[in-house]
Amino acid sequence: MGDKNIKNKLQEDELMRGLIRSGKTQAPENLKYRIMQQIQTEQALKRGQESVPPKRQENILGEFKTIFGIMYAVLAAIAAGALFLKGKEFLLSFQFWNIVIVVASVFSIFWMITRLDSYLRGKKEKKLLPKKDKAGE
Amino acid sequence: MDELLCVQQVLSGNTSAFAYFVETYQDMAMTIALRICGNRQDAEDIVQESYLKAFRNLHSFRSDSKFSTWLYRIVYNTAVTHTHARIWTTDYGKEAEEVPALSDDNPELQMEEAEKKEMVSKILDQMATGDALLLTLYYMEDHSVKEVAQITGLNESNVKVKLFRARKVFKERLFHYLRRDRKGCCEEIEMKNGR
Numbered sequence: 001m002g003d004k005n006i007k008n009k010l011q012e013d014e015l016m017r018g019l020i021r022s023g024k025t026q027a028p029e030n031l032k033y034r035i036m037q038q039i040q041t042e043q044a045l046k047r048g049q050e051s052v053p054p055k056r057q058e059n060i061l062g063e064f065k066t067i068f069g070i071m072y073a074v075l076a077a078i079a080a081g082a083l084f085l086k087g088k089e090f091l092l093s094f095q096f097w098n099i100v101i102v103v104a105s106v107f108s109i110f111w112m113i114t115r116l117d118s119y120l121r122g123k124k125e126k127k128l129l130p131k132k133d134k135a136g137e
Numbered sequence: 138m139d140e141l142l143c144v145q146q147v148l149s150g151n152t153s154a155f156a157y158f159v160e161t162y163q164d165m166a167m168t169i170a171l172r173i174c175g176n177r178q179d180a181e182d183i184v185q186e187s188y189l190k191a192f193r194n195l196h197s198f199r200s201d202s203k204f205s206t207w208l209y210r211i212v213y214n215t216a217v218t219h220t221h222a223r224i225w226t227t228d229y230g231k232e233a234e235e236v237p238a239l240s241d242d243n244p245e246l247q248m249e250e251a252e253k254k255e256m257v258s259k260i261l262d263q264m265a266t267g268d269a270l271l272l273t274l275y276y277m278e279d280h281s282v283k284e285v286a287q288i289t290g291l292n293e294s295n296v297k298v299k300l301f302r303a304r305k306v307f308k309e310r311l312f313h314y315l316r317r318d319r320k321g322c323c324e325e326i327e328m329k330n331g332r
Contacts, residue, residue: 019311026167027163031185035163036155042189
């Protein structure tokens with residue numbers, strides 16, 4: 001009796017399985033391509049975003065260190081030269097400080113021009129980026 | 138194909154390896170989404186969004202469960218959020234009388250595949266969303282009660298109880314459907330004999 005019940009239940013389950021499986025919905029043909037295209041586009045954008053900013057940050061710091069490093073080296077050389085050639089008093093004179101200010105200004109203006117150039121270049125790249133993506137599609 | 142290997146490939150940057158998961162599970166994902174939202178266009182959007190979520194969060198997939206279970210859980214959550222549906226309400230408001238009879242072209246109860254599919258879809262459509270979803274998950278891909286519980290977020294005993302009830306409702310509606318169909322056929326035969 002118990003065996004018969006179990007057998008009936010199994011048969012009933014099998015019938016249900018068959019019926020419900022027949023009601024499976026088929027995904028449309030283009031769905032796979034839609035999904036894959038969206039994933040690949042997103043991935044490409046992500047790669048683009050990831051690669052550009054760190055490089056630029058490194059450049060800013062690198063430029064800063066290089067330009068002002070050279071400036072301090074030049075100033076140190078001028079100070080050392082002045083000390084050896086004209087003595088300690090010359091270091092406290094207006095003439096010496098004028099030279100220091102001129103050198104510092106020249107390097108600062110050079111750094112400002114470099115920054116302005118990178119900013120304009122970045123802006124130009126941003127404008128070009130969407131066009132590149134469309135071309136990639 | 139080894140799914141874990143495929144996951145590793147996708148994680149290491151081979152995006153196209155993800156196509157395997159799309160191709161393998163898109164039909165079931167579509168079935169789940171459609172069962173919850175009831176609209177084909179929305180179901181497609183839900184499946185697309187779910188696959189994107191799965192791709193973005195693939196690093197959080199742990200191999201202690203099947204990939205399909207993990208993916209269907211995402212589809213389920215996305216569909217519920219998308220439709221703001223309350224899945225687990227015991228709404229049996231849709232009366233069995235609303236079920237239309239099968240077409241009268243086939244009086245011998247030997248249903249063609251398309252008719253059978255139509256009948257099952259209609260019965261499931263008229264059941265409570267949660268019950269229909271449980272039957273779909275349990276029978277369509279032979280998921281265990283544990284896996285169904287993982288997908289739906291219910292506990293196992295709750296799944297068992299609801300599954301038992303859903304099975305009962307499905308059987309009742311199926312009998313009702315077939316009885317109506319048979320009745321329709323008899324009436325037609327009587328009408329023909331009367332002539």
